[in-house]
Amino acid sequence: MFLNLLYAAALTMLSPVILYRMFRHGRYRRGVGQKLFGLSRRRAAELVGDHRETIWLHAVSVGEVGLLPELVKRLARRSPDTGIVISSSTDTGYDLAVRLFGADQVFFCPLDFSWAVSRTLRNLRCKQLVLAELELWPNLIAAADGIGCPVAVINGRLSERSAAGYQKFAKLLAPTFSRLSAVGCQDVTTAKRFVDCGVDPTRTRVTGSLKFDNAPRSRETAEVAARMNWAGVDAWHRVWCFGSTQSGEEALALSVYRRLRQEHPELRLILVPRHPERFDRVADLITTSGDRVIRRSRNDSQYADQWESDEIILIDTIGELKHWWGVAHLATVGGSFGDRGGQNMLEPAGYGCAVSFGPNTKNFDTIAGRLINGGGAVRVADEAELEKFVRRCLDDIPAADELGRTAQSIVEEHRGAYDRTIDMLGIGNSRARQQRRAA
Known part of the structure; x- marks a missing residue:
């Protein structure tokens, strides 16, 4: 009851901001019923279909949703008689999930009011x-635990600051x-932070x-070829791609680009806010x-x-x-020149781009460290260092290509997390389920 009152008070205090964003940017308008009251029996029945029970995967936004296709494929192979449903908290995450899995598997995650989460868990059977990475919702986790539904965290990450908080x-x-039944962590440091916050040490695993x-x-791939074709x-x-940009980073990129293209007319820029x-605005x-x-969005083809x-x-x-x-040869990962804490730098690394990012990568410290150390x-500190990096990549193409090949090799060395995550979840493995229940 206390948490419900706390959430209601927070929503009331934030209502002017929420209403402004609803009317100004069209945010928060969709799925209001699902968010406030949980899944209705009718909508849950559409999601569950002919299955007797479901596995519920929650991914807060686009980045987390992007991790799920391979996991869903493996879970479905392990447990073909179980339905798999996906929730997201944001419009962009929801839209991507619908694109990847279809509307008959996707819904908006309820807010952490006890009635909403209990109704959703019950109707989904x-x-x-x-939970992807960590969505710490006390009422949701307590309600799941109360009906004997194990709650696992996959790809767990927990910053030092968050853990301290x-x-x-x-x-x-x-x-x-303490109610989490299994936590698959990205590294040993993260596992220790989860334990320090109250997770049973026997339930954590470095996956x-x-x-x-x-x-x-x-x-x-056909997807990359189509975009190269579209862009001419x-x-x-x-090609230099500056992706996942935040406010201020586009201006930084444009400033660097305008100076460098004078001496390097072959350079082209792609911006992805x-x-x-x-x-x-961009x-x-x-x-x-x-x-x-x-x-x-406005051109069929270039x-x-x-x-x-x-x-x-x-x-x-x-x-x-x-x-x-x-499409790019050079990649700069945004969200890293302000206070955002960076974005995923492994996608451009996997393609073999010459990768750079700014000074703040607190959300991806382990990944950034592995790439830099290898x-x-x-890592560049500011606009001047970014310009120096891009110029060096243009002046010495073999060195830039070698940087990309090294990035690719580091990515290859650290693959295997899906196998370890599936083993941790124990889906379709009766012995693993028994061990988890005993714990």
């Missing part, structure tokens, strides 16, 4: 709840951590990062400074057109960045 409220949150397994292996890329071009509500930023913008140096491609669509990294990526 959920036999296991799987959780421990400050240990009396409130430690019981939630590695699913992002290594999910990273691409080759540019020779030819063998002469050297992370948030849809910023697409128009387009205006490009045009007001004198360049032309080619918006992915095929056979000459991609001019003053034309900057803006990817104003969702779920395509993974393939656009494959000589597969470069």
Whole structure:
């Protein structure tokens, strides 16, 4: 009851911001009933279909949803008689999940009100709840535990700052951590943080990062070829993709690009903002400074057109960045020059791009460290260092290509997390389920 009151108070306090974003940007409008009241029996029946019970996978947004296709494929192979349903908390995550799995498997995750999560678990006939990375919702986890539904965390990551914050409220949150039946962590440090927050040490396992397994292996795919064709890329071009950008990073990229293209006319730029509500602003930023913008959403094809140096491609669509990294020779991962904490740098590394990112990669510290320490990526501090990196890659193409090949080899070395995660979950393995129940 206390948590319900706390959530209600927080929603009331935030309501002006929520209403502004609803009307200004169209956010939070969809799935309101599912979020506030949980899944109705009718909608749950559509999701469950002919199955007697389900595995519920929750992924908060686009990045986490992108980890699920391979996992869903393996779970379905292990337990073909069990339904698999996917929830997300954001519009972009929901839309990507629908694109990947179909609307008959996807719903909006309920807010952590006790009535909403209990109704959803009951109507889904959920036999296991799987949380991607960490969505710590006390009512949801308690409700699942109360009906004997194991709750597992996969690809677990927990920053030092977050762990310290959780421990400050240990009396409130430690019981939630203790209810987790299995936690697959990306590294030993993360596993220790989960234990310090209250997870039983016997229930933690270092499974590695699913992002290594999910990273691409080759540019020779239909998806990459179609985008190269659309953009008019030819063998002469050297393409620089700056992806998952936050406010301020597009201006940084444009500034560097305009200086370098004078001495390197072969250089071309692709910008991929992370948030849809910023697409128009970024387009205006490009045009007001004198360049032309080619918006992915508004052009059927650029095929056979000459991609001019003053034309900057803006990817104003969702779920395509993974393939656009494959078009690029040079890659800069956004969210790393401000306070965001970085984004996934393994996708461009898997393609063999010459990868760079900014000083703040707190959300991907382990991955960034492995790439840097192995000589597969470069961290730059500011605009000047970024310009120096891009110029060096253009002046010495063999060295840039070698940086990319090293990145690819590091990714290959760390694959295998899906196998370890499936083994941890024990789906379709009666002995593993018995061990988990005994624990």
